[in-house]
Amino acid sequence: YIMAMSKITSMDDKLKLALGMGAALYFADAPRYRRLIQASTWGPLALLACFTYRHQNSSNAEIKSVLDTLLGAVSKGVLSPAMKTVMGDIAGLVLLREVLKYALATQRCLLNAYTNTNGQVKWGKVIQRTVLTYVMALGKKLPVVSGIIEKEVAGEVSKMEKDLDHEFSELKAKSNLELLDKMPESGIPAEEISDMMDRVAVIEDKMWESGRCSGAVYHGERKHLELLNKAYAAFSLTNPLHPDIWPSSMKFEAEVVKWVANMMRGDDDGVCGALTSGGTESIILAAKSHRDKFREEYNITQPEIIACTSAHAAIDKACDLMGIKLVKVPMNKDTYEIDMNAVSRALTADTIMIYSSAPNFPNGIIDPIKELSEMAVARGVGLHVDCCLGGFILPFAKKLNIPGVNIPDFDFGLPGVTSMSVDTHKYGYASKGTSVVLYRDSKLRKYQYFAYPDWTGGLYVTPTIAGSRPGALTAACWASLATLGQEGFMKRTQEIIECRMRLQKEVEKIDGLFILGNPQAMILCFGSNDFPVLNVGDLMSKKGWSLNSLQHPDSIHLCCTVRTCGPEVEADFITDLKACVAQAAARALEAPEEGGNAAIYGMASGMPSGPVKELMYTYTDAKLKA
Numbered sequence: 001y002i003m004a005m006s007k008i009t010s011m012d013d014k015l016k017l018a019l020g021m022g023a024a025l026y027f028a029d030a031p032r033y034r035r036l037i038q039a040s041t042w043g044p045l046a047l048l049a050c051f052t053y054r055h056q057n058s059s060n061a062e063i064k065s066v067l068d069t070l071l072g073a074v075s076k077g078v079l080s081p082a083m084k085t086v087m088g089d090i091a092g093l094v095l096l097r098e099v100l101k102y103a104l105a106t107q108r109c110l111l112n113a114y115t116n117t118n119g120q121v122k123w124g125k126v127i128q129r130t131v132l133t134y135v136m137a138l139g140k141k142l143p144v145v146s147g148i149i150e151k152e153v154a155g156e157v158s159k160m161e162k163d164l165d166h167e168f169s170e171l172k173a174k175s176n177l178e179l180l181d182k183m184p185e186s187g188i189p190a191e192e193i194s195d196m197m198d199r200v201a202v203i204e205d206k207m208w209e210s211g212r213c214s215g216a217v218y219h220g221e222r223k224h225l226e227l228l229n230k231a232y233a234a235f236s237l238t239n240p241l242h243p244d245i246w247p248s249s250m251k252f253e254a255e256v257v258k259w260v261a262n263m264m265r266g267d268d269d270g271v272c273g274a275l276t277s278g279g280t281e282s283i284i285l286a287a288k289s290h291r292d293k294f295r296e297e298y299n300i301t302q303p304e305i306i307a308c309t310s311a312h313a314a315i316d317k318a319c320d321l322m323g324i325k326l327v328k329v330p331m332n333k334d335t336y337e338i339d340m341n342a343v344s345r346a347l348t349a350d351t352i353m354i355y356s357s358a359p360n361f362p363n364g365i366i367d368p369i370k371e372l373s374e375m376a377v378a379r380g381v382g383l384h385v386d387c388c389l390g391g392f393i394l395p396f397a398k399k400l401n402i403p404g405v406n407i408p409d410f411d412f413g414l415p416g417v418t419s420m421s422v423d424t425h426k427y428g429y430a431s432k433g434t435s436v437v438l439y440r441d442s443k444l445r446k447y448q449y450f451a452y453p454d455w456t457g458g459l460y461v462t463p464t465i466a467g468s469r470p471g472a473l474t475a476a477c478w479a480s481l482a483t484l485g486q487e488g489f490m491k492r493t494q495e496i497i498e499c500r501m502r503l504q505k506e507v508e509k510i511d512g513l514f515i516l517g518n519p520q521a522m523i524l525c526f527g528s529n530d531f532p533v534l535n536v537g538d539l540m541s542k543k544g545w546s547l548n549s550l551q552h553p554d555s556i557h558l559c560c561t562v563r564t565c566g567p568e569v570e571a572d573f574i575t576d577l578k579a580c581v582a583q584a585a586a587r588a589l590e591a592p593e594e595g596g597n598a599a600i601y602g603m604a605s606g607m608p609s610g611p612v613k614e615l616m617y618t619y620t621d622a623k624l625k626a
Helices: 002-007 011-028 031-039 044-054 061-075 081-113 123-139 143-175 190-209 222-234 248-263 279-298 313-322 340-346 369-379 394-400 442-448 471-507 533-542 567-586 597-605 609-624
Strands: 272-276 304-308 325-329 351-357 382-386 419-422 435-439 450-452 460-462 523-527 548-550 555-559
Touching (some): 222 471, 248 272, 279 351, 313 325, 340 369, 351 369, 369 382, 471 567, 533 555
Parallel strands (some): 382 419
Antiparallel strands (some): 419 435
């Protein structure tokens, strides 16, 4: 190939020969290079340069032989001067592309984070954050600066601890609750423990029972809670790690998984899965399965996952834990769906999975899963659908055909969907600590497992991250789905969606507020271009509401649940919201109150991510301090 290239003078002939070499690589080489060619838009010559760039330090004998031939020919002058220049330029471009790819990824994140709802970029914020990031990174290496930072962090720690102490003090005053520094010497009588827990539970239950919480408790009817508690008590000692002792745990888990697969149109298509501890673990396992599959079958050792900036932070955690590069793409500024053009541009030969949401947590918007499925099939990558929030709403809403609600296809009925995560402890109304991860087939699911055959303690294998698992939660989950049945879920889905629609209609009438996107499920998200909307959230909290404060862009959402539905709660929400909006608009130019979400998010938006992370770690330390 090199000899021929050095003798051909026509560029058309050179390109034909390069195409021939590309075809030879495609049909004769490993699947890894087939994917490289499929994903490439640079042309065959660039492919050869990329082959050189990627594998110049390879220990594989066959690859090394090809590289030695190529590099040796260059050094001996076999290539013509023109060809040397072309190859050198292409190799340089490939290297430049790698550098620019990271730079543009950073720019995309910053631009998306600081773009308002009208699509206008806040360049001042972008420049400020970029400069501060580099200054802080450099400053932390200087003893004087690091000392100042540590002093400031210590001050914030003190403030956070005082805030948490205040919250605990209120609970202590109401329930006579004591904080114990060490385990009691002789033990506390069971009656005292039971009385103390009952007092605390009564106080804390009042908040969610009022229906003034966004999400958190999704059902809460006493009869249902009693059934879950009975199921938990009956199986409190069970552990699915020991199916020989507790075979019932296999029945409960297998049936829950099968029922959820059936909801996602996977009953007759080999769809399978497992029960996990929550949506985060389901997402981590889906990422792990795709990573291991593409590593084994395609030799991809530097995997990439594409996700929207609105994707749940669980995918960030998954990639952080497993060394996967997470490529973030922006939302469409009009629909708040994942930007399809950005996804297409982000796909590379190392892409193993596209992450989508149905719906996303911040705005309650369903990504265009059908179009993503087509793209995933065409490019040979996986597609995960995060249906943690919508898993027990969307399938039933689709059947209900509620006027004004259009639920698009989002599940295994689409050929490109390879995995899904569905939380049973949200709108499945099960006890906290259960979720289902589903896979297109058992071949993909096996990459989720961990098996260690050489342990001195025996053959060790687990289907999920945990070893021992609470069989009681599995039993309670099964009980929840079994007692409600499809009719029960249909009824509650209709109530919740119609509640969201009624509230949305009223919020749209409030001057200064607007709805983000076109919600179809349970989340109502609103923002403002007239005043800092996070101030509204702080004011609502003073009226007893617990709403979700969001950023990029600043907004607030209410996640409607069974507890939200009802004329009294809905009327109270709109009345209080109108009053808080009027108050926030009147003091739009004032600084937010210290300690509120508006102040916290305002501070975070002006700081580089490093110090913000440190403060988040500090807050977590304070919460864990007894």
